[in-house]
Amino acid sequence: MTKVALVVVYNHRFDRNIGTVERIYRGRFSHVFHLMPFYDGDRANVIPVYESSHYFQGYVAQAFPHLRGGGFTHYFVVADDLVLNPAIDERNFLEVMGLPDGHDYLPQVHAGGRNQHFWMHSLNACRWDVRVPGVEAAAELPPRAEALERLARHGIVPRPYDFERLWRTPTSWLDWARRAGRDPAFCVRYAMARLRSRKFESNYPVISGYSDVFVVTARSMPAFCRYCGVFAATRLFVENAIPTALALASEALRYENAIKLRGKALWTANDMRELDVHGRSLSALMAGFPPDRLFIHPVKLSGWLMDLEPGSMLTLDGPRMLRHRGIRHDVSDMRCEDGALRLRATSADPYFSLPWVPLEPCRDAWVRIDITVPEPTRVQLFWQAAGDEQFREERSASWQASAGRQTLARNLGLVTSGHLRVDPGTTPGDYVIHGIEFHQ
Secondary structure (H helix, E strand, C coil), rough: CCCCCEEEEECCCCCCHHHHHHHHHHHCCCCCCEEEEECCCCCCCCEECCHHHHHHHHHHHHHHHHHHHHCCCEEEEEEECCEEECCCCCCCCCCCCCHCCCCCCCCCCCCECCCCCCCCCCHHHHHCCCCCCCCHHHHHHHHHHHHHHHHHHCCCCEEEEEEHHHCCCCCCCHHHHHHHHHHHHHHHHHHHHHHHCEECCCCCCCEEHHHCEEECCCHHHHHHHHHHHHHHCCCHHHHHHHHHHHHHCCEECCCCCCCCCEECCCCCHHHHHHHHHHHCEHHHHHHHHHHHHHHECCCCCCCCCCCCCCCCCEEEHHHHHHHHHCCEECCCEEEEEEEEEEEEEEECEEEEEEECCCCCCCCCEEEEEEEECCCCEEEEEEEEEEEEEECCCHHHEEEEEEEEEEEEEEEECCCCCCEEECCCCCCCCEEEEEEEECCC
């Protein structure tokens, strides 16, 4: 049985985003913790941290004493401006991600070597040394040879850096002329490196990688946090520190190329335009979230309409229900036509799960189902309770439907989880769900 802590990291102090983040993950994660720089408020699940955001691995190290007594099996760490796929929750994240139990997760890692483009933090990583004035931490890290062995078990073989990886190299004659005027010694260093085919060996095996989302098991967490604390104290940049610390601490590590879902990082202005289709509406983003994506990042919450509030309405159309990767039992030939979901029931007990619905647990929830059934039958809607992943009869609503198209509506009362299942009928045949609306 897994017990997950969702740990949200804030680079800057944005107290106003705490409520937004909690509404995004409401009903999906029971244990949400916020790591907020210099927080002085009274929320019990906000942990104040004191470190530069360039070294936010120190946030996690400082927070671990507050988290370690919670009996968690996994720590799912995300940036506050990273939005996870709404199909993921504390009960199904291993299955939906395709992450084997007992494995830690990082999106990807890089280990220097040839054909790596210039990165402004590579030189610091190459020169980094644990022996800095005022910090006695050398004994806290594995020796170099042991560190290389630990990285190798994850398929990581750090290689020397090329000159171009460490120093930005001009790309035209004009750039070279300008650089020579500013820094004649650079041209000499470049020429000598090329003539000698020189490679630059790092002082310690340091790797790099995307660090705005990662999963750490309880087995790896103590060593991971200790290494994170060392790297923060000795000023190793976070996108070097977190991948290196987790690779050193982990016994089994998976990357996104070995799981079911890929993340989507929006690096350029053109990338950011991919979000325009959602009209800056969080409910539209959640309803239209790409089913093959683990996350989207960044989503700057202050610029989005927070319409996951009580009183809002969410409509699930055919394409959204079809894209959802969830439970399907005795249904076949699922497809979309004219915005509706068509399916064939192959038994008297067909059912399928719906995409997560952001319902406020302290307000009555209303549902309206627009459905076509082949003959008189019973339609049923189930929902889970917080902490119980089973769909039970006492948490359901049912309707007697006549043959043909009709709208079925009901006040569901208080629904404490956004995970729902539809049983479209009790007879085999062809069904059409034109849409399902929820509002509070």
